[in-house]
Amino acid sequence: MTRTCLTIILAAGKGTRMKSDLPKVLHPVGGLPMVMHAINAAKTAGTDKLAIVTGHGSELLDDALKANGIDAQTCIQKEQLGTANAVDAARSVINEGFDDVIVMFGDTPLVRPETLIEARAKLEAGVDVVVIGFETENPFGYGRLVVKDGQLTAIVEEKEANEEERAITFCNGGLMAFNGRTLGGLLDKIDNNNAKGEFYLTDAVAVANTQGLQVEAMVASEEDVLGVNNRAELANVEQIWQQRVREKHLLDGVTMTAPHTVFFHHDTKIEAGVIIEPNVFFGPNVSVEKGAKIRAFSHLEGASVGANAEVGPFARLRPGANLSEKSKVGNFCEVKNADIAQGAKVNHLTYIGDASIGAGANIGAGTITCNYDGMNKFKTTIGEGAFIGSNSSLVAPVTINDNAYIASGSVITNDVPKDAVGFGRARQETKPGLAVKLRARIKAIKEASKKV
Known part of the structure; x- marks a missing residue:
């Protein structure tokens, strides 16, 4: 025209x-x-x-x-x-x-x-x-x-x-x-x-x-x-807009098992072949590439998800979270301002912030990158093939080099060289028979409280 x-x-x-x-x-x-x-x-x-x-x-x-x-x-x-x-x-x-x-x-x-x-x-x-x-x-x-x-x-x-x-x-x-x-x-x-x-x-x-x-x-x-004059009408318009966007994504080759529970932002980019499970929320500036799976109850904002990657269930990706191809961020994990390289896994109950995780690395359950000292943010770098044992705290700035191991329950404050094993925990001690005395003491305290 x-x-x-x-x-x-x-x-x-x-x-x-x-x-x-x-x-x-x-x-x-x-x-x-x-x-x-x-x-x-x-x-x-x-x-x-x-x-x-x-x-x-x-x-x-x-x-x-x-x-x-x-x-x-x-x-x-x-x-x-x-x-x-x-x-x-x-x-x-x-x-x-x-x-x-x-x-x-x-x-x-x-x-x-x-x-x-x-x-x-x-x-x-x-x-x-x-x-x-x-x-x-x-x-x-x-x-x-x-x-x-x-x-x-x-x-x-x-x-x-x-x-x-x-x-x-x-x-x-x-x-x-x-x-x-x-x-x-x-x-x-x-x-x-x-x-x-x-x-x-x-x-x-x-x-x-x-x-x-x-x-x-x-x-x-x-x-x-349709015009908007009050909050009720605004909510109705939002519902119609969301339904339009859902239908467009479905017709473009995106799978949604419960479309009415998925919410999009106006700039959400989803490629064909993506699978989205129920109750997923997309905030601003999110892109998801082909073959990725976004599992139930996940919240994404300011994040990019690579091809064939997996997110969730119950995962939160915050701004700056970049997941490469075939990487995984699993249940009850939060990622912010971090690069997760190809094939790396962050599976359970973990916080990764201000970090770089190398290809094929495995982050154990309960791992935390301690990136904030109350005033400043610091970076954690984890190399390719590294293995971080469960319940580890990595105190930034710190680097875990390629193929290094971190023992479970460690607090790591210094860099760990390539192919090394890092321990950061007290040595276990075992006291034979002490449990019997401990139970007796606890029972006595309980009985005393009942008499008061």
């Missing part, structure tokens, strides 16, 4: 029903602010320029746009006098001249690019105003789209609709697209002669009809135009 396109995203509302200090459009869906979902859809649909209409919390919104690398022109709506007034706040950008202008809302994060592309195609075919609507079995409360001979003649609000109009199930979704050459003139003709004294963008339909312009409504899914 060679036509130029401006997308105006309305994001000035206070969102008081969210009961939050955070502007409504910055509340996340899939870990990404709602407004960013709308922006991404617009960009995928081929928009050339973004204008974000802001008001409440504009500084926070500006920061979010910068953090996500978004180049957009922000326009301030000084007073909230309706949707047409909000669009008019971007008049200077509109006047730059675009073939298409799409008007979206920052709190409708589920809109698909395909919906916007379809609206633009109608503009290219000669339509002047496109209203994106949806069909619903329960239209109560929505504005009805009145269509006659293919022309959208009116948008009638619930309280103003007659009995025949209330029976209409084709409803206004709020999103609109305009011929950029006529939008300014339509805005000039919209008045605030209504109960609230506001300027409504939907009145552009009536204005366009009086000018003999072509006005059409198109059908999108109800999900596409």
